[in-house]
Amino acid sequence: MMKRLVLAASAALIFAAGGPGTGPAGAAWPEKPIQIMIPWPATNDPSTLVANAIAPVMAEDLGVPVKVVNKPGGGAVLATAELARSRPDGYTLGLISIGPMITQVLRGKTPYQNRDLAPLGLVWASPFTLAARADAPYDDLEELAAYGQDNDLRLAHWGLGAVPTLIAMKAAEVGGFAWKETAYSELNPLLVVQGDADVITFSTPGLADYVESGQMKLLAAMLPERVPAYPEVPTVAEQGFGEAYSIWFGAFVPQATDPEIVEKLSTALFAAIADPEVQKVIANVGVVPQTTGPEAARQRMDRELEDFGKLMTELGLIE
Template sequence: MWIRQAAGRAATLCLVSGLAIGAGHANAEYPEKPVTLVVPFVAGGPSDKIARDVAESLRKTLGTTVVVENTAGAGGTIGTARVARAAPDGYTLLVHHIGLATAPALYKKLGYKTSDLAFVGLINEAPSTLIGKTALAPNNFAELRELISASGSKLNLANAGVGSASHLCSLLLQNMLKSDMTFVPYKGTAPAMSDIMGGQVDLMCEQATNSTPQIEARKVKAYAVTSAQRSAVPALSGIPTLIEAGLPGFNFTVWHGVYAPQATPQAVLDKINKALRAALKDPSLIKREEALGITVISDDRLSPAGHKKFFDDEVVRWTKVIKDAGIQPE
């Protein structure tokens, strides 16, 4: 009896040890196959462009193929839910923007919880620009502010859909101006930008990555940038911030981060974070991002803990903005 029990304990110990060694070996060998970066928005948008830039640099550091897949819909929540439910092995990752922090206040049913995701690190942040159709009379923000005060809901403000960066920026702007401009939602940035260039809508608060070419081509009027400091991009450097233009405390940047399913082994998360850090030091990536007015993250927000703290603060901030705007979760 004692011999059989001892043998059983020995067999169990060997099995547990074997599993531990096997898991450790699997983590040590990561990655053994292609890694997928899920972008919860359509191809060609700012998030897609950034993900593809990061994918190319990650490929060099991870030594494997990194594929970008677009899973769009419902303000980014469909793609996010896909990653939250994916196998926690490090082969399915999420690249998402500020909308991840606002989704809990905008949607009743998300199909996931924020706690279903592990934070890897922040990638970048970029300002938006407040732009208008060329036929608008105001030539600076002070004049525009007067027009907004006088016209109210007669002026319309385009956005790329509920939860989009342009929508969030518009909410913050309307909240701080205490105005009642009419929001005009579109299904994406491209049709909204097309209509503002065509003069069908008056204003838009859009990411600099999309608006800079139109500003350079004088297809739209630029009134302000939304970050705390002016942009270093030549085409935008002469445009004042909204703080300079008379809205103290206005600071809106669009940031992107990398996420994994929550139960992903720590050893794998560490490898992904290390690869992300190396990718964000890639001179070619930095050059491409800076040319668009984007700041590549190099501070503590690149760490999982720093990323999570920043994210939690953004959730608190935007929940208040959305609540103050009287928006009810869908």
Template sequence: MKLATTLLGTAIALTMTAGAALAEWPEKPIQILIPWPAPNDPSTLVATAVAPVMSESLGVPVKVVNKPGGGAVLGAAELAQARPDGYTLGLVSVGPMITQVARGKTPYTLDDFQALGLVWASPFSMAARADAPYSNLQELAEYAADNEVRLAHWGIGAVPTLIAMNYADKAGFEWQETAYDQLNPLLVDQGDADVITYSTTGLTDYIEAGQMKLLAAMVPDRLPAFPDVPNVAEQGYGPAFSVWFGAFVPDGTDPEIVTKLSEALYAAMEDPEVQKVIENVGVVPETDGPEAAEARMQEELQTFSALMTKLGIME
């Protein structure tokens, strides 16, 4: 009887302690971890605009911290290992969160995270030099039948790379491909590569200067800034997946804190000044909340695993 009473008392004490901790949250700065380098990174730019708005609503400082490396895997791993106390959240994309996990290239799994929701998608494109002898995917396929074509990309597990590799498989050729930690349109502009998969926003200046051109949009719909450029699917070379970005906390974070953080983040994104930054950066807002994001991630884990198996890049 004493043991039962003791156990009951312990359970009540733990519940009261957890409740008190939640009531006090937040009481110290919150960190938004970004697993990419800061210069010109869309996530960093938007998060930097979001942080002060979240800070005002939550009543504590909100800081943006960049932890790049390993194609964003290092930063995602740090997020997975952080204390699940609601003081560390991260913005991570579909590549390190889904495709690299499927390939077994990460020290974490989806079970190590809790989604706050998806926040935006990055409009990626496939681009070449303006004087390249091809202007769309069909013309590129015809050229590649007799010529070597060098592809610059972020890495094999990156979604834009998978889209490009799936296209080449359907078109009947193989890229001469190289992954770059510091991918830059200059690789194509200066002749080190023939084609690049890159954020359309980062390509815009080169296109407007007449140095590069878009071959295909890597988005489900047309690009608002380049409505005349058809996407991969429209050109008949497989689906164009969304390169989404989501907000996550370590698994084990109190569900009420998850809800409060998610609500604060989405509310901040509706701020007029943040909306201006989102428009200028060129990302497309996503609205999948925690449950919808979790379901979508599980579905895409299966989809991309099947695609990578088909392409022969699963180990």
């Protein structure tokens, strides 16, 4: 009898403490507002625009307010570090890109490690392309490489640790030439139009006006698939100049978050992304949907940590 009483008391304490996916005293999660953290400035930021469309759909699904908060700084590292340190209770998630999750970590520029954050999944990619002036004597990467073997080619980019730059550097290695590269804190297609650079790595929506006006042309898409707006432009991988990487964005929570909460958040997030009104916003801002669940996202990150680690070592960016 005494043993049964002890077991019953223990079961009552466990129930009072709450099981997976519950709050204090067994309260169901969620029971307070959820915050989506964006590590970039709000102005014209695609992630912010899409997140603002997602938030009300998630709120209706989960039954609590969902708000978007921008916390820019440090190339997205500051907000990512804050997310990694936050309570693993499912009330804070972040939309983080490949840079602060992979390449910045590899360069030792972060106070956190990749495994400090758990993915809800990857959500979309920024459609970066390699572009040149319209009158450049090359139309694709093969012609670019042939030109670069006998002539200087000036590359304008965000920085050596940026994924678009790494893709461009790998393309040069495959093509047997070397860039004369310059990093710009304020990268702008006018650098190419005005003749300060020959080639630029840039998000395709930001190049559209220059392409349509006949001032610039696209040489290669930096995605696994072609950019929907420019289906005639082959990818870097299609042209045989590197792997099919992309500048992806994913949703993350602190690693210790309860798996049931991760599943609930992930389900609500992807249901919101599939909403027709959210799909319209995604199409308007120009990002490319690339949705994968938590497990597939983790597998991809592990693979890219290894791949980019090798590439950055080859390029002398890390030891």
